[in-house]
Structure formats: structure tokens, C-alpha cells
Amino acid sequence: xxxxxxxxxxxxxxxxxxxxxxxxxxxxxxxxxxxxxxxxxxxxxxxxxxxxxxxxxxxxxxxxxxxxxxxxxxxxxxxxxxxxxxxxxxxxxxxxxxxxxxxxxxxxxxxxxxxxxxxxxxxxxxxxxxxxxxxxxxxxxxxxxxxxxxxxxxxxxxxxxxxxxxxxxxxxxxxxxxxxxxxxxxxxxxxxxxxxxxxxxxxxxxxxxxxxxxxxxxxxxxxxxxxxxxxxxxxxxxxxxxxxxxxxxxxxxxxxxxxxxxxxxxxxxxxxxxxxxxxxxxxxxxxxxxxxxxxxxxxxxxxxxxxxxxxxxxxxxxxxx
Numbered sequence: 001x002x003x004x005x006x007x008x009x010x011x012x013x014x015x016x017x018x019x020x021x022x023x024x025x026x027x028x029x030x031x032x033x034x035x036x037x038x039x040x041x042x043x044x045x046x047x048x049x050x051x052x053x054x055x056x057x058x059x060x061x062x063x064x065x066x067x068x069x070x071x072x073x074x075x076x077x078x079x080x081x082x083x084x085x086x087x088x089x090x091x092x093x094x095x096x097x098x099x100x101x102x103x104x105x106x107x108x109x110x111x112x113x114x115x116x117x118x119x120x121x122x123x124x125x126x127x128x129x130x131x132x133x134x135x136x137x138x139x140x141x142x143x144x145x146x147x148x149x150x151x152x153x154x155x156x157x158x159x160x161x162x163x164x165x166x167x168x169x170x171x172x173x174x175x176x177x178x179x180x181x182x183x184x185x186x187x188x189x190x191x192x193x194x195x196x197x198x199x200x201x202x203x204x205x206x207x208x209x210x211x212x213x214x215x216x217x218x219x220x221x222x223x224x225x226x227x228x229x230x231x232x233x234x235x236x237x238x239x240x241x242x243x244x245x246x247x248x249x250x251x252x253x254x255x256x257x258x259x260x261x262x263x264x265x266x267x268x269x270x271x272x273x274x275x276x277x278x279x280x281x282x283x284x285x286x287x288x289x290x291x292x293x294x295x296x297x298x299x300x301x302x303x304x305x306x307x308x309x310x311x312x313x314x315x316x317x318x319x320x321x
Contacts (some may be wrong), residue, residue: 001017001018001019001020001087001088001089002015002016002017002018002087002088002300002301003015003016003017003018003059003084003086003087003088003300004059004060004061004084004086004087004300004303004307004318005018005057005058005059006045006056006057006058006059006060007056007057008056009045009046009047009056010046010047012303012304012307012308013045013059013060013086013303013304013307014303014304015300015301015302015303015304018057018059018083018087020089021079021080021083021089021090021091022091023091024080024091026093026094026095027080027091027092027093027094028068028069028076028091028092028093028094028097029068029069029089029090029091030064030066030067030068030074030076030079030089030090030091030092030097031066031067031068031069031088031089031320032064032065032066032085032086032087032088032089032090032320033064033065033066033067033106033319033320034064034065034066034106034107034109034110034111034297034317034318034319034320035061035063035064035065035085035086035110035317035318035320036063036064036110036111036113036114036295036315036316036317036318037061037086037307037315037316037317037318038062038114038115038144038315039241039243040062040114041060041061041062041086044060044062045060054081054082055082057082058081058082058083058084059082059083059084059085059086059087060084060085060086061079061084061085061086061087061090062077062078062079062084062085062114063075063076063077063078063085063110063113063114064076064085064086064090064110065100065106065107065109065110066090066320068097072099073099073100073102073106074097074098074099074100075097075098075099075100075109075110075113075279075280075283076090076092076096076097076098077092077096077113077272077275077276077279078092078093078096078272079091079092080092080093086300086303086318087300087320088320095272095273095276096272096276097276098276098279098280098283099280099283100283101283101284101286101287102287103287104283104286104287106319107295107297107317107319108286108293108295109283109286110317111293111295111315111317112147112282112283112286112291112293112315113279113282113283114144115143115144115146115147115148115293115315116147116151116279116282116283116286116291117275117278117279117282118144118147118148118208118210118240118241118265118266119144119147119148119151119152119208119240120151120155120278120279120281120282120285121265121270121274121275121278122206122208122236122238122240122263122265123135123151123152123155123206123208124155124278124281125270125274125278126236126263127206127208127236127238127263128206129152129155129156129157129205129206130205131156132158132203133157133158133203133204133205133206134157134158134159134160134161134179134199134202134203134204134205134206135148135152135157135159135160135161135204135205135206135207135208136160136161136162136163136195136198136199136204136206136207136208136219137149137152137160137161137162137163137178137207137208137210138163138207138208138209138210138211138215138216138219139163139164139209139210139211139215139241139243139244140162140163140164140170140173140178140181140210141162141164141165141166141169141170141172141173142210142243143293143294143313143314143315144210144240144241145162145164145173145208145210146172146173146176146292146293146294147291147293148208148210149162149173149176149177149178150176150177150289150291150292151282151285151291152206152208153177154285154289154291157206158202158203159179159180159202160177160178160179160180161178161179161180161181161182161195161198161199161202161204162174162178162180162181162182163181163182163183163184163195163215164181164183164184165183165184165185167183170183176292179202180198180202182194182195182198184215188214188217188218191215191218191222192218192221192222193222195218195219195222195223196222196223196229199222199223199229200229203229204223204229204235205233205234205235205236206235206236206238207219207223207235207236207237207238208238208240209237209238209239209240209241210240210241210243211241211242211243211244211245212239212241212242212243212244212245212246212247212248213242213243213244213245213246213247213248214244214245214248215244216239216244216248217248217249217250219237220237220248220250220254220260220262221254223235223237223258223260224254224255224257224258224259224260233259234259234260234261235258235259235260235261236261236263237260237261237262237263238263238264238265239262239263239264239265240264240265240266293315294313294314294315295314295315295316295317296314296315296316296317297317297318297319298316298317298318298319299318299319299321300318300319300320302318303318306318
């Protein structure tokens, strides 16, 4: 079959032939129609993600949309390695399939599922928004952060505070529903004071952090310690990504003197059934709410050139004829 194939870690996948997957007893063969390239897919292809453990050659891609042999239109995730989703067909555990609503097209479903999962799962499982509380999205100008703003409002956040570096993108995030936007391009002390004041006014109870790194240090400082906006009241701080850095400096006093609770989300912190259920719920909501997602559809045959094109800020979705 035709597929995108990683033949050397750190190099773009190449379009070519790869062995056909043979589904096991508990698997379903899916004919793929669309599959998106999210940060986790790129990092797995580099061999740098914490779940990277597949030797080359392999087909990258962790999820997509396609059809089963009986004609069902499904979303699927985590095909059995070395068969990824950037291929004509994928063998997927039957329990890792979810129906795609008729009103949601293949490319939109593929482009939005992982972004939606990143915020939907924590906000519906272990960081639910308390009545009257607000959500702060750190890194709201990226694809996943923009979705988080929309999902938080949909799930009942009183207001949403969004952070980012690009002023034009922050204006776009405001148009998506963010009530307060804060630039990360300000001195740490000024950012801390801005976050503290906004969090106090809005009664922030949940933080969704796509950046980690230096901005996380400032946010935790703003939410904890002397003058903390919520005193001893709990603030669930959910770390989702690490686009600004994989580590932070965290004095223990910042946690001991506050109600901040740091939790992670992703493969490992949530079970696969929980993730599949969350994505299924998200897709149903996306079909009715029409969440905005910016995507760039490309044919799978163009994978090598498209992979190297880092200029696009839209979610790249590869389509399979």
C-alpha cells in the first residue's frame, strides 16, 4: 500500500510502498481518508516524544478518519505499530474507533480531534470547571490553544483568559471567545501582576498550559504565594504541552503556600478508553457548535515537501484518495 514512511529519525517521511497491515482478531481494518499532523506526530517521527519506541522504518500518524469494510465512517486512534495513520489503510483496535457525525467532514474531524482531546478530556474528567469559575489558557494562539478557548466556553467557563505572544493572533483569539487576552511579551514581574489581577477578577479555577517553560513559572507564581487570587481554594493547573521548554524551576514553597494542584494530561495520565470517549464527545460537540479550526489539506503524496514546510500555521491534514 502507499504510505508516508519514516526511514531515518529526524528526516521527513517519504511517500512510497509499505507492507499492508493484517488486522488481528480484536482489530478493524480502516481505509484512511484523512489524517492530521499534530506536534506529537512530528516528535514521534523525530524519536523525541516520550511515547517514541518504534524502530524504523515505520508509518507515522496516531489518528485519523476513514471507513470500515462495512461502510461505517469512523475516527480512529493509535494504529498498531509500525502501521501509523498516514497510509491508505490502518489496523486499529476496534475499541479505539468512534463514529464521526454526518455533519462533520473528514478533514475537519481529523484536524480537530487531537486539539479537542487535549482540552476536552481534562475539562470533563479531572479538571472540571466549578460553577462560576473561569479558565486560563496559556498558549492560546496555537491550534490546540485556540480550540481550548472555544471548548472552555462551551463547557460553561464564566470567562476565558488567553495568553500568547502575537498581538494579531491574540485579537483572533478574542474573536473566538476569549474575554481577556494577555501578552507574554512583557517582563516577568509585569506578567505576574497582570495574570494575578485577571485571575482574581475572573475567579480562575483551571489553567490549561500548552507552553510550560518560563511562562509556567510566572503563572504558578501569580496563582500561588502571598497575594494569591484564590487563597487556599484549589486551582487545577493542567500541563498539556511544552512548546516553551520541557522543564521549569519550581520552589516547593510556591505549592505549599497555595491551592495550586499540577496535573498532566495525555497518553498515560488518561486511559485509552477515557481518551476515545472524550474524543467521541468532542466530535459530537464540534458537529453542533462548529468550532473553528484552521487547516491545510494536502494529498498524502506530497508528504515530504509538506512536512518540511513549517511556514503554515494551520493544522496540516493529509488526504488519501
